[in-house]
Each structure stands twice: as structure tokens, then as C-alpha cells.
């Protein structure tokens with residue numbers, strides 16, 4: 238273990254009369270499971286707020302902590318190399334005395350004993366545990382789902398495996414028209430591939446956006462040469478060892494050399510659920526990201542948390558902002574602060590030259606306004622509830638994004654017709 242002695246005298250402290258009091262080292266250890274955006278930022282934040290005890294950052298991923306968003310964008314396009322994905326350089330972790338246990342999967346949590354067990358049979362004791370295990374990509378369950386050439390895109394090794402095959406690919410099929418599938422489609426088009434996107438719903442981005450944005454994004458992809466097939470179910474993947482095509486529910490076969498499955502993630506909650514934590518669509522946490530287990534926090538993609546921005550009850554968000562901001566709250570909570578997680582959700586996606594920025598949470602909206610003209614390729618889709626703006630999807634419209642955020646916070650009653658005209662500044666609609 239590196240660093241613990243440097244930061245804290247773990248073995249003893251002096252009591253009021255100057256006698257050494259033996260302390261159990263475990264009390265001071267923060268173990269963090271998962272070294273993605275949540276876990277890595279929790280370790281960084283702990284040092285920033287002055288935590289001096291040992292930090293053990295344990296991750297199943299063998300790589301140094303890295304950023305995931307570029308995996309379906311710049312990394313796939315060859316515009317960013319693996320070094321530039323790193324959340325911090327290698328030296329940072331050693332200098333801060335943060336112990337990295339990489340390539341180690343935690344398989345069990347004993348909450349009463351404050352102990353973790355990893356797949357290589359190591360046991361790790363902790364005083365406080367931060368569960369930041371993210372999510373696992375959903376796989377197809379049909380035959381052929383495990384053929385060579387069928388990919389998902391969550392980790393760096395997923396992206397490397399995908400890139401390693403590209404030279405031999407003429408046609409790629411992407412299953413799922415969510416953000417990751419569409420970003421990958423844009424990258425593949427730039428690589429000169431023939432791309433077919435299959436989506437079971439009747440529009441792209443159906444889970445996250447309103448129809449006007451879906452139709453705009455769909456048109457954009459079609460214009461760039463992507464074949465978008467909506468309302469389309471996959472029957473199975475065909476091939477011997479390697480994929481040669483995708484059979485659709487109607488029997489049609491689309492020939493291809495590569496399939497990317499982008500149908501979402503399931504939160505990685507197994508060991509905590511088995512340890513007795515309360516779970517729903519994620520690990521249930523309070524406003525400080527505390528789980529129902531003593532001294533156990535959960536953050537990031539796996540945490541189901543309360544949010545004043547949600548009109549649909551607790552939410553589980555999959556975004557860098559959410560993971561990083563929750564990490565910061567937990568670090569403060571461990572240091573005894575009563576700070577709570579209250580950040581406004583935001584998200585971004587880049588496809589071709591489109592910069593999509595989302596702020597707020599649209600679920601529960603009762604009105605949608607298109608602001609500006611989609612044909613100009615700069616516009617926003619605004620979501621209202623009871624006459625107040627609750628979220629915006631901004632396309633090449635950063636001003637709307639910045640001012641819209643303030644409009645959401647202000648809870649001002651606004652008229653749809655005022656919002657619709659891009660000539661009216663959103664900032665001017667905020668009541669004093």
C-alpha cells in the first residue's frame with residue numbers, strides 16, 4: 238500500500254492525557270469501488286477537502302482512470318489517443334497517496350464487517366465505502382450475440398477491440414439509436430463505412446428526447462449517409478465464428494462485418510444488493526448519496542437519488558456531471574459536512590458538427606416548444622411543466638443552454654410563444 242503512513246499516523250493517536258490510543262486502521266480507510274468518473278473524482282475530491290487517510294481505488298478495469306465520453310467520439314475518430322483520455326496522469330495517484338488496485342473486481346461486500354472480497358480472493362477492509370461501479374452494457378439475448386465482430390462500447394478495451402476490426406469492415410450495423418449508437422454511427426461514417434442503424438422504437442433518441450429533436454437528428458444522419466431503420470427488431474445475428482449479418486424479425490438479412498450493440502446499461506449493483514442494500518433501478522441513496530447500509534455511499538450511474546429537478550421521483554442519471562458532482566458531495570460528507578447533492582443535471586453529445594447540450598430533466602413535461610428554426614441547424618427544444626421551463630435540448634445553441642439553465646432555476650412562468658422566437662432572449666424572461 239502506498240502513502241497511508243505519509244498522510245496519517247494510523248496506528249495511534251493521543252488521548253486528552255497524552256496516552257497513545259490504538260486505533261483500528263480500517264476506520265480511516267476509504268475504499269472506492271470503480272475508478273471511472275465517479276470513483277476517480279471521489280478520490281481526487283477527498284484529497285481536495287483534506288482527507289488524509291488511505292484511499293483504495295479498486296477497479297475491474299485494468300487501465301488508469303480515463304474519460305468515457307471520447308470513446309464514442311474523438312477516440313473512435315483517432316483524434317485523441319489513450320494518454321489524453323486519462324482523468325489524471327499516472328504520477329498524480331502516487332503523489333496523492335491514492336492506492337490503485339486495477340483489474341480487481343469486487344464480488345462481495347460484508348457490510349457488518351466492513352470488508353470487500355475481490356475475484357482474486359483479496360479482502361479489503363474499509364471504514365467508509367464509496368460504490369461507484371457504473372453500469373454494465375445490456376447485451377442482445379438472441380442467437381449469435383456472442384459472435385466475433387459483435388461489440389459493445391463502454392470501456393477503453395471495448396473501443397480498442399472495435400477499432401482493431403475497422404480496417405476489415407465495409408458495412409457496420411448499429412443496434413440502438415441512443416446517444417452512443419448515434420455517436421458511433423457519425424464516427425463510422427467519417428471512417429468511410431456503410432452504416433445501418435436499427436431502432437426498435439419509431440424514432441431515434443426516443444428514451445431521452447422529444448420528437449422534434451429525434452426527427453432533426455434522424456434527418457442529419459440520413460443526410461450524412463446513415464441508413465436509419467425505425468420500428469425494426471433484430472431476430473438474430475448470423476455467422477459461423479464471425480458475424481456475417483443481422484437477421485431482422487421479418488426475415489430480411491442485412492450483411493455486415495461488424496455489429497455494435499448500444500441498447501443501454503444496467504446499473505452495476507449486484508454485490509451491494511446481495512449485501513442487503515435497498516435497491517430499485519439502482520442503489521437507493523439519500524441526498525448525501527448514503528445507501529441504506531452503514532458507511533456505504535453510492536454515486537454515479539448506479540445511484541438512484543432524490544432530485545428536485547425530477548418531477549418523476551428519484552432518478553438514476555448516466556452522465557459525467559452527475560458522477561463527478563456526487564463524488565464531490567460524498568467526499569464532503571465523509572469529512573463531516575452536511576452538503577447535499579443538488580446539482581442541475583446536464584449532458585452533451587457531439588455528432589458530426591452538431592453540439593447537443595441538455596440541461597434539466599425533461600421527464601414529466603406537459604408541453605414542448607421548438608425555439609428557432611431547425612433548418613438553420615441552431616435551435617432548442619424546450620420542455621415545460623405547468624408553464625415553467627424544466628429542461629432544454631440545445632443544438633448548436635450554447636446561449637440557450639446557458640440562459641435556459643438560469644430560466645429553469647428561476648421557475649419563472651413563461652409563455653410558449655415567447656420561448657419559440659429565437660429573437661427573444663431567454664435571460665430577459667427571467668422574473669427578477
Ligand code: FAD
Nearest residue numbers: 271273274275297305306342343370371537538555556557
Ligand atoms: P463508470 O465511469 O462506468 O465507472 C465504473 C467503473 O467501475 C468501471 O471502470 C468498471 O470497470 C468498475 N466496476 C464495475 N463493477 C465493479 C466491481 N464489482 N468491482 C470493481 N470495479 C467495478 N456522459 C456525458 O455526460 N456526456 C457524454 O458525451 C457521454 N458519452 C459517453 C460515451 C460512452 C461511450 C460511454 C460509455 C459513456 C458516455 N457518457 C457520457 C456517460 C458517462 O461516461 C457515465 O455517466 C460515467 O462514466 C459514469 O461514471 P461512473 O463512475 O458512475 O461509472
